[in-house]
Amino acid sequence: MVTVRPAALVAFGALGAAAVAPRNAAAQVHWDAGAEIGAMQRFTTGGDPGAASPRPGPVGEVYAHVALLPLIRLGPYITHDISPLSDGPARQMTAAGLRVKLSLPVLDRPWQTWVFAGVGYARTYEPSHVFSARDTFVPGAGGGLLDLRLGVGLGYRLSRQWEMIAELGGRFGIPVTGSMYERGACGCGEPYVGQDSFALSLSVGLSLNE
Secondary structure, three states, rough: OOOOOOOHHHHHHHHHHHHHHHHHHHHHOEEEEEEEEEEEEEEEEEOOOOOOOOOOOOEEEEEEEEEEEOEEEEEEEEEEEOEEEOOOOOEEEEOOOOOOOOOOOOOOOOOOEEEEEEEEEEEEEEOEEEEEEOOOOEEEEEEEEEEEEEEEEEEEEEEOEEEEEEEEEEEEEEEEHHHHHHOOOOOOOOOOOEEEEEEEEEEEEEEEEE
């Protein structure tokens, strides 16, 4: 009879783990990059009665991540959205910053799920226009705000590298500078639209994984 000692079992287990570990490491995604397009609805607070209100508009985003840990990735993002108004010109918003992505092993392959969060800075611009109620000229206005992001994502792996993705996200804005967020800055009597405090977006796109 052959007696297997506990020390020998531990040694064999360690050798087996060492053999499997490189394969698991090779299977991990080292980086990913994606592009998305979708629709965004912005919501303003603190506006004057009768002011124009934001309508849904298009949004686009590109981003990239590198793996910090097997389920955590970090990288830069750039977004641009157009926010139409019910009465007035469409405003332009461009933001850039960092986002972190946490993969959630909830669904089986080829599905993927994740949550993400980010922080960045957005530049905002409202083109010059004519305030129709008084037939007065309103000069262009700009501003900036802190762009805080939270959201969830769903992906479907088309191949080893390509993945179809969809993300539902919320953004919280804290205006920091600019005439666009100063009440009465234009001196034209146009009702103040308010601050871009929150936005909700739904986007779809493609992601490349390596």
